[in-house]
Amino acid sequence: MTNNIKISPSWAELTHKLNKDKGIIMVIGASDTGKSTLVSYLARELYNKENKVCIIDGDVGQSIIGPPTTIGLAFIKSAIKFLHSIQPDLMFFVGSTSPIGHLLPTVVGMKKLLEKSIQNGMDITIINTTGLVSGQVAWELKYQKINLINPKHIIAIQRFREIEDILRPYKDKTQLRVHRLAVHEKVKHKSQEQRRLYREQRFKEYFRLSKEQEIHLDRITIINPYHISIPTENIFEKDKNIDKNNHTAQETIENNFQGRTDIPQVRQMVTLQGLLVGLNDEDNFTIGLGKVEKINLQRRTITLLTPLSDFTKLKTIRIGSIRLD
Ligand SMILES: Nc1ncnc2c1ncn2[C@@H]1O[C@H](COP(=O)(O)OP(=O)(O)O)[C@@H](O)[C@H]1O
């Protein structure tokens, strides 16, 4: 796949301009317009021209840096290949594979990662975005992202004039240059099914070497934006009297509470299971992802399936809104 990438003649000229006027570059366009391909090309070319280059991949669905649901940042350290996945240096968990319903973490995460890029003295930061370009939500998201990030360059890739509406506010801006590109004729369309399979594949790769890990609830804070109820007390304790037959805690819970979805603690045991979570450090950067296996109310632990093995920096577990099977 990667060998078949055709370089458009306009890309060299664009690289030349970006190399002369370095700074923050944002690439926008609908799905399947060649954004990720162009981002890899520019990162490679600008890195080869001795720049300190960083990519921030804000496409939480079809990500090339880090697993889906995260915004990934990579400092480019060697000549990268087209569309090959790149190991992230930093991640920010957004909670879903689409920014819709997660607009605040999408924007905040992007800004926090951009600050890291600036702190690390990058000459050029290339920001990849999702293909969400039509509708009011998309317009506002792009508008506020550009407002906050203040890029020097916007590279706008379009088939017809589908993102002109998004570009309208920048017509006369002196500090921001819009570079319009046509979609390369070789760009291939991906079906919804292919996109889903890609995400599945990326998750599979990410979780390939994962193990069950039990974490005590007292040493972390659960960030629960969707208000899924989490036990704050040991419900087993309350029912000590029931446990005359030496049942295990789990059995007792199962025997006495099975199907009792009116009891919040039971409901959460059902609903939390399988949810994707972000394992965050004290600055809210994501050191890993996990999948909730179970919560043990007696031991006050949460068991996750995760490839992360060093939990020293873990401070919060942020509940996401997608379930993995
Ligand atoms: N210049 C190109 N030459 C050949 N194939 C391309 C080119 N640009 C993109 N493609 C192909 O088209 C598909 C979509 O491109 P991609 O960069 O992933 O788009 P987007 O990030 O906008 O969704 C990919 O499979 C990619 O291999």
Ligand SMILES: [Mg+2]
């Ligand atoms: Mg892409």
